[in-house]
Amino acid sequence: MANSDYGKIAQDGLWNNNPALVQILGLCPLMAVSGTVINGLGLGIATLMTLVLSNVTVSLIRHQIKPDVRIPVFVVVIASIVTAIELAMNAYVHELYLVLGIFIPLIVTNCSVLGRAEAFASKTTPGRAALDGFTMGLGFLVVLVLLGALREALGKGTLFSQAHLMFGEGAKWMTITLVEDYRGFLLAILPPGAFIGLGLLIALKNVIDNRNKQRRAAAATAAVPSLGAGTAA
Amino acid sequence: MTLGKHMMQMALLLGAFAAIGSGLVALTQNATAERIAAEERATLLRNLHSLIPPALHDNDMSKDAIEVTSKALLGTDQPVTVYRARLKGVPVAAILSPVAPDGYSGEIKLLVAIRYDGTIAGVRVVSHKETPGLGDAIEIARSDWIKGFDGRSLINPGDDGWRVKKDGGIFDQFTGATITPRAVVKATHKCLQYFSANRDTLFASPSGGTSNGKQ
Numbered sequence: 001m002a003n004s005d006y007g008k009i010a011q012d013g014l015w016n017n018n019p020a021l022v023q024i025l026g027l028c029p030l031m032a033v034s035g036t037v038i039n040g041l042g043l044g045i046a047t048l049m050t051l052v053l054s055n056v057t058v059s060l061i062r063h064q065i066k067p068d069v070r071i072p073v074f075v076v077v078i079a080s081i082v083t084a085i086e087l088a089m090n091a092y093v094h095e096l097y098l099v100l101g102i103f104i105p106l107i108v109t110n111c112s113v114l115g116r117a118e119a120f121a122s123k124t125t126p127g128r129a130a131l132d133g134f135t136m137g138l139g140f141l142v143v144l145v146l147l148g149a150l151r152e153a154l155g156k157g158t159l160f161s162q163a164h165l166m167f168g169e170g171a172k173w174m175t176i177t178l179v180e181d182y183r184g185f186l187l188a189i190l191p192p193g194a195f196i197g198l199g200l201l202i203a204l205k206n207v208i209d210n211r212n213k214q215r216r217a218a219a220a221t222a223a224v225p226s227l228g229a230g231t232a233a
Numbered sequence: 234m235t236l237g238k239h240m241m242q243m244a245l246l247l248g249a250f251a252a253i254g255s256g257l258v259a260l261t262q263n264a265t266a267e268r269i270a271a272e273e274r275a276t277l278l279r280n281l282h283s284l285i286p287p288a289l290h291d292n293d294m295s296k297d298a299i300e301v302t303s304k305a306l307l308g309t310d311q312p313v314t315v316y317r318a319r320l321k322g323v324p325v326a327a328i329l330s331p332v333a334p335d336g337y338s339g340e341i342k343l344l345v346a347i348r349y350d351g352t353i354a355g356v357r358v359v360s361h362k363e364t365p366g367l368g369d370a371i372e373i374a375r376s377d378w379i380k381g382f383d384g385r386s387l388i389n390p391g392d393d394g395w396r397v398k399k400d401g402g403i404f405d406q407f408t409g410a411t412i413t414p415r416a417v418v419k420a421t422h423k424c425l426q427y428f429s430a431n432r433d434t435l436f437a438s439p440s441g442g443t444s445n446g447k448q
Contacts (some may be wrong), residue, residue, distance in 0.1 A: 006277055035365075041387070061250075064244060064246070066242075066243060067248070067362045068243050069246055069247045073246070073247060073250045076247075076251050076254045077249050077250065077254060079254065080253075080254030080258050081257075083258045083261070084257055084258055084261040085260055087258075087261045087265045087269070088261065088265060090265065090272070091268040091269045091272065092267035092268070094269075094272035094273070094275075094276060095276070098276070117269045140313045155366075183368050186365065186367070187364040188367065189365045189366060190366075
């Protein structure tokens with residue numbers, strides 16, 4: 001069934017096979033850029049666009065590529081797309097581009113981009129590849145934003161600070177100050193904060209997964225007697 | 234298929250994709266170059282104008298610039314850009330971009346605006362890698378410390394005063410971070426020395442020129 005197939009692709013990208021929480025791919029930018037919500041959002045969107053475009057391109061050319069040269073061809077495709085995105089960001093969100101700096105070109109080295117091209121897009125139709133790229137990218141983006149929010153709230157006592165970098169001067173109202181005169185919690189801003197934060201997010205995902213599994217198991221065992229009770233009544 | 238023919242085919246395939254990829258990048262570059270240049274100039278002008286307000290001069294500072302080199306006083310052996318502000322052709326101020334080479338973690342790049350009379354109009358940090366939460370109080374967005382240079386000059390305070398308080402000078406250090414402010418104070422002081430030794434050459438040199446100045 002086509003519908004459930006698309007549903008499964010979406011579920012894999014966002015949850016079951018989330019690039020950051022399950023595959024643990026692309027950690028370098030994830031750790032380095034998740035200091036604030038806006039930085040995370042900026043890099044997340046750039047990565048999402050890269051994943052969609054590279055997945056669709058790889059899927060479109062999948063019949064032309066020979067297995068011997070597929071990896072170099074994928075790398076060329078991804079590098080071209082990332083460079084084009086970098087130029088566009090430099091032109092249209094210049095200040096955010098200055099903040100994210102080296103991490104935009106480094107999207108090329110994000111293993112999840114090449115990984116999706118090789119493992120999924122090169123074996124499927126452009127539509128499915130696009131959905132896979134979108135949901136994988138969104139899964140990565142959500143983790144970047146969550147980790148950014150966690151670190152920013154703990155480290156600086158704000159959310160959405162520097163929103164004007166992405167949305168222009170009119171967006172300064174978006175900044176939420178959670179605690180006035182917050183002295184800051186340095187650990188959350190520094191790299192260890194990123195590792196601890198990501199660890200907590202992975203743990204949280206596992207707790208939710210386990211709870212769901214137990215609930216399903218409980219529902220399965222409960223279903224049997226209730227069925228018996230139903231017939232008795 | 235022979236091996237040679239096979240290799241040739243693969244090479245052509247790869248070459249074709251490389252050409253398409255480069256084409257895409259070239260097209261994007263072509264489409265965005267103008268806007269990127271404009272954005273970079275706007276960012277530069279915004280930085281310059283935060284130090285020398287537009288009301289004080291009537292020239293385009295981003296274009297009225299020269300490059301100078303002085304490892305000893307400007308902190309880097311690379312050419313340093315000097316932007317000049319003039320009102321009706323009369324020199325008003327110069328903005329130098331020296332480097333403090335001895336920050337806690339690498340170079341701190343500064344913009345130092347000095348009025349023609351040798352007083353500081355303002356100092357800003359352009360880029361640094363200092364510890365977040367400790368050394369980064371040199372950023373104007375985080376604290377007003379950097380405004381402590383406003384109005385200072387080589388004689389206010391004298392040489393002994395151009396240090397952080399811990400070293401007997403007049404400038405505050407931060408709790409937990411002395412090296413960062415020390416580096417900025419030192420670089421600003423040296424920049425003033427460079428300006429006072431080369432002031433007339435700095436303003437007289439034609440735009441786009443270079444000068445090595447007195448060290």
